[in-house]
Amino acid sequence: MNNSGEPGVKDLWFLPLGGCGEIGMNLNLIGHDSQWLMVDCGVGFTQSNHPGTDPLIEMPKTSFIDQRKTSLMALLVTHAHEDHIGAIGKLWHRWKCPLVATPFAAEVIRRRALGRGAAVPEPIIIASPGNDKRFGSFIVRWIPMNHSTPETCALEIETAAGRIFHTADWKIDKAPVVGREFSAARYESLGLRGVDAMISDSTNAFVDGESPSEGDVRANLIELIRCLDGRVVVTCFSSNIARLISLIDAAIASERRICLVGRSVSMMVECAKSLKMIDADLQLVDQRYVGYLPQKEVLVIATGSQGESGSGLSRLSMDTHRHISLEKGDTVIFSSRTIPGNEGAVKTLRRRFVENEVTVIHAEDSGPALHATGHACKAELEAMYRLIRPRVVIPVHGDSGRLIENARIASSVGVTNTLNGVNGDLFSISPATGVSRRFCEVGRVPLV
Numbered sequence: 001m002n003n004s005g006e007p008g009v010k011d012l013w014f015l016p017l018g019g020c021g022e023i024g025m026n027l028n029l030i031g032h033d034s035q036w037l038m039v040d041c042g043v044g045f046t047q048s049n050h051p052g053t054d055p056l057i058e059m060p061k062t063s064f065i066d067q068r069k070t071s072l073m074a075l076l077v078t079h080a081h082e083d084h085i086g087a088i089g090k091l092w093h094r095w096k097c098p099l100v101a102t103p104f105a106a107e108v109i110r111r112r113a114l115g116r117g118a119a120v121p122e123p124i125i126i127a128s129p130g131n132d133k134r135f136g137s138f139i140v141r142w143i144p145m146n147h148s149t150p151e152t153c154a155l156e157i158e159t160a161a162g163r164i165f166h167t168a169d170w171k172i173d174k175a176p177v178v179g180r181e182f183s184a185a186r187y188e189s190l191g192l193r194g195v196d197a198m199i200s201d202s203t204n205a206f207v208d209g210e211s212p213s214e215g216d217v218r219a220n221l222i223e224l225i226r227c228l229d230g231r232v233v234v235t236c237f238s239s240n241i242a243r244l245i246s247l248i249d250a251a252i253a254s255e256r257r258i259c260l261v262g263r264s265v266s267m268m269v270e271c272a273k274s275l276k277m278i279d280a281d282l283q284l285v286d287q288r289y290v291g292y293l294p295q296k297e298v299l300v301i302a303t304g305s306q307g308e309s310g311s312g313l314s315r316l317s318m319d320t321h322r323h324i325s326l327e328k329g330d331t332v333i334f335s336s337r338t339i340p341g342n343e344g345a346v347k348t349l350r351r352r353f354v355e356n357e358v359t360v361i362h363a364e365d366s367g368p369a370l371h372a373t374g375h376a377c378k379a380e381l382e383a384m385y386r387l388i389r390p391r392v393v394i395p396v397h398g399d400s401g402r403l404i405e406n407a408r409i410a411s412s413v414g415v416t417n418t419l420n421g422v423n424g425d426l427f428s429i430s431p432a433t434g435v436s437r438r439f440c441e442v443g444r445v446p447l448v
């Protein structure tokens with residue numbers, strides 16, 4: 001540390017302002033040689049005190065980096081999920097630093113900002129795996145990871161004081177629907193270069209074994225939908241383009257036509273079409289005409305898997321959708337998991353469908369996998385630690401219980417140094433290894 005309390009040339013620091021000791025709202029800072037890099041800038045969701053209303057959207061307090069904006073070298077985006085990009089439209093204008101994202105994330109950032117009435121951040125520098133970029137004293141390399149939205153990348157960040165591997169959100173997928181399958185060799189060679197600190201996704205630290213593959217989910221959805229009569233409605237996380245592609249394949253296999261219900265899924269399909277991830281000529285049926293099609297020829301993809309009020313699925317459950325009315329013989333499939341806190345809203349949604357004699361199939365009750373998590377489970381975390389063999393592991397992206405469990409997993413496969421802390425704690429990676437508690441002010445503020 002130099003006299004001003006900033007990182008010196010021999011220092012390599014990690015300072016989370018969000019996402020460490022909590023779920024969502026990821027914002028990480030990396031400090032070296034009086035300069036800072038930001039990794040992601042997301043939102044979090046807090047349950048409202050008023051039953052029946054949607055969660056509050058919040059963003060991290062950023063006064064620490066606001067006061068240092070001239071030494072903020074870049075904001076690096078790992079992927080297009082809201083807990084990683086959701087606050088960029090509101091916050092980036094405070095710093096106006098280079099903003100770097102892959103093409104898909106850049107497209108989502110632009111469209112989200114427009115949708116929220118925020119100024120679109122411009123320019124967005126496009127990152128591509130294999131191309132190193134230098135920002136001040138940092139050299140950054142983008143490394144493709146399997147996850148539940150396209151073009152997710154981990155970051156290899158090299159400095160004179162050491163090397164960081166920031167995993168972002170990731171899993172091992174041997175049969176992904178989008179992107180390349182997991183390659184152990186890629187991470188083995190990174191391990192051989194010597195990783196001082198691995199900043200590690202803790203989401204599924206309590207889940208034994210390995211995550212299912214998107215390829216398996218695709219096959220199961222195709223099989224299930226082919227066997228159903230009546231209309232089929234599927235809800236999933238709309239940023240999961242692989243899942244949307246699987247549903248398009250299921251529609252083709254069962255000779256159904258696709259109708260999108262909900263702004264978010266329509267926006268994501270437009271993003272994917274513009275980047276040629278989904279066939280630009282894909283014919284969609286307008287909601288107004290679904291009622292004229294034979295029931296067996298309809299596949300609706302709807303937003304609202306978490307029971308959000310006002311979503312497409314919520315309107316279908318209450319039979320208040322202007323053009324589509326479900327009835328006995330129709331089926332609603334939840335190709336999703338219920339995020340903790342939303343159980344009540346999802347239960348209400350399911351009850352409404354069942355009362356209308358609509359069949360409900362939820363991935364959480366299904367034998368064949370109808371949803372695959374995007375996050376590494378225990379066996380995958382162990383495998384990655386063995387490939388990377390980092391000097392230090394810093395668990396992030398989870399509440400305190402998950403961080404502690406992730407550290408325990410790292411220790412169990414021979415990582416000798418793990419650092420645990422929460423937002424606002426300063427993690428020193430080099431030259432000494434340790435944590436300074438409550439280094440800077442942190443908190444949550446409403447995204448307005």
Ligand SMILES: [Zn+2]
Binds near residue numbers: 026084397
């Ligand atoms: Zn995340």
Ligand SMILES: [Zn+2]
Binds near residue numbers: 079081147169
């Ligand atoms: Zn994610």
